[in-house]
Amino acid sequence: MPVYPLFGLNQGGKSTTVSAERHLNLYAEIVPEGDKSRLVFYGTPGLSLFTSFGDTTVRGALAVGNLLYMVHRGTLYEVNNAGVKTARGTLNTTSGRVDLAYNGTQIGIVDGVNMYLYTVSSNAFAVVASGLFANPISITFQDGYFIACFANSGRFQKSKAYDGATWDALDFATAESNPDNLVRVLADHGELVLAGELTIEFWGNSGGQDFAYSNIRGATLEFGLAAPWSLVKFNDSLAGLFKNRMGQVQIMMMAGHALQKISTPEVDYLINSYATVADATAFAYMLGGHPMLQVNFPSAGKSWLFDASTSLWTPLESGLSGGRHLAEIHVDFLNKPRVTDYANGNVYNLDPAVYTDNGAPIARELVGRHLNQSYSLLTVHRLQVDFETGVGQVDGSDPQALLQISRDNGHTWGNELWTSIGVIGSYLTRAVWRRLGAARDFLFKIRVTDPVKVVITGASIEVEQGR
Known part of the structure; x- marks a missing residue:
């Protein structure tokens, strides 16, 4: 009986007559x-329950040493390895994604309205009250500084070195290559990545007396970040959902100061058929030597998984109804991938030895x-x-x-x-x-x-x- 290569690596998209794989x-x-x-x-991998916050979703997560910090509704919680939760502070908002960063002693949290500062050693929690511009939407840490960007603005601002409570109103700069708004800031490979709606700029710490950071000339990308929460660290680089002025979105990975497309024409065709992609989210993890990037499209109810070791894309579903995968926010905690549920407050272990999604079947x-x-x-x-x-x-x-x-x-x-x-x-x-x-x-x-x-x-x- 002949061996027939029944299975391949393609992912059909435009026409099943061409490929239905x-x-x-x-x-x-x-x-x-x-x-x-x-x-x-x-x-x-399947999902097993680690801990739960109830009916509403977790807004953000950050691992610091042997503790996990999560924002749920209006509270910052500290979670230990047993899943036991301790409230550590109260935010002024109760919904929407938050961004977190750590400077070695303090955790900075921004929610689009305020910045909050939690000091790990003393458990002190406070709203940053002065110097910081209004409506911070993203925060990162680099070279001793917290750096934040703001809603409907191209400006970014830095804190005092190793002091997230002190911000000088003059310690800011503007991404100037295009008059678009910034949507995320992220430190990567010793540089500051400023992701805007239409362009991406790279800035470095030049040690200037007036402002420490300066634009790396000639490195600007004519691509914008199409979904703010899709930008993640992946396989010693950054990946996300990007769009240039020709239109349509593509999933791409940075290679130095350039972008390489990792979505195939078939995947491009499918994701561009979704009515809304601006709410896409992503996270990355390692699975037995396979660098994995999961991209979720909440409005479309779809999830995709990219394996950098094979360049293979596969759709992910939880349950038998064809809906998206449950996982939304990822954090590597004590060398184990933990993910939050997009629909409720559950936090799961992402585990290849588990064969259900918290009891729901996996097809x-x-x-x-x-x-x-x-x-x-x-x-x-x-x-x-x-x-x-x-x-x-x-x-x-x-x-x-x-x-x-x-x-x-x-x-x-x-x-x-x-x-x-x-x-x-x-x-x-x-x-x-x-x-x-x-x-x-x-x-x-x-x-x-x-x-x-x-x-x-x-x-x-x-x-x-x-x-």
Whole structure:
């Protein structure tokens, strides 16, 4: 029986007639020659509950040493490794994302209205009352200074060195390459990245007497940040959702003072079909040597995962209704990725050894390449998908794999055909479907929704060419 390369790395977008490939809640690993398969798909991590703040969402998070700081409604909480929460201060707002930064002794928090300062050693919490401009929306730390930008303004301001309570009204500058507003400030690789609506500027600490920072001439990018909360540190760089003056958005990663597109034309096509992208959010984490970037589109109800080691994109979903992934804000806390829920106050561990999203099922799905013969019928006698079998649950239940077939280029799908992938310990189980009919074009969809480990290494198929 011939081995057919049923699965590939493409992610179909514009037309299923061209490509209908899809890998949902799966990431790929390319293994060396001589192993069983060059291309293996693994299930993405599940979510287990770490702690919860109730019904409303967490607004921001920052890890400092062995403690986690989170803003929920109008309160800053300190959270220990056991998930125990201690209130440390009160904000004047109760909704909307907040930005946090740490200068070694103090945590600065901005919420679009005020800046707040929490001193870790003394637990002192206060509103920054003087010197700081109004309506700070983003904050970062670099070279001893807190640096903030402000709503509807191109200005940014720095604090006194290692003193977030002291701001001089003259210690500011304006991103001048274009009269657009700044939407995020972020320190990266010893430089200050000023992300505006239409341009991005890079400034460095030149040690000037009047103002320490100066513009790095010739480095300005003619791209704007299309979604403020999409800009994140990723794989020793920055990534986010960007847009230039030609229109449409792309997911890009910085390479020095340049941008490299990492979204494919198919992904570009899909995300530009969303009615709203300005509310996109992103976070990054490492998964067994795979640098992962998750981009969420809240208004569209969609989530995408990019793996920098393979350049593969995969959609992420929680549950079986096709909605977005639950995770919204990420923080690496005690060497474990923790994520907040976009819909409530839950905080989760992001864990590859967990096979549900806080109890909700995770659908793992592969749609393969076209098996096509233009001038004669193909008859498929047998299809075997090589799963890691015998991974059933401890209760003895028998996990199942679903096969559906399309014979019209992916426009419609046939009956659900089920087979076992083995109760726990049944390692010799084979996932096989027989007598699958005839067509000129076949597409095969494989789907698993049971809460078990999913590993797919390939497929073999017995095909007869007819007249």
